[in-house]
Amino acid sequence: MDPLARLGQAMLVLAALAITAGGAAVTPGALRARRRALGLASAVRRGRGEVLAALQGLGTRRDEARGLLRPWRRAYRWLRHPLAVELFRWGWRRRPGVRRGP
Secondary structure, three states: OOHHHHHHHHHHHHHHHHHHHHHHHHHHHHHHHHHHHHHHHHHHHHHHHHHHHHHHHHHHHHHHHHHHHHHHHHHHHHHOOHHHHHHHHHHHHHOOOOOOOO
């Protein structure tokens, strides 16, 4: 057999050994990284559940606050009406002891 062919085969075997050794060297770190990534994914899922529950609670409280403020908003809207404003100004002017101008 040709010496160059034997040299090529030997290089092929060495390359296969180098790739196998490299894979064996990287495997423990890759497994640790995989374990940490799975833990992180689990923590993210738990956190997402907590955030969604908190958002739902906020929505419930917002709706409750809107319901409690509805009568006050209606009163504020009525009090801002121009006729109501003029009524209060008229009553203010009619108070005793208030100067009516120069």
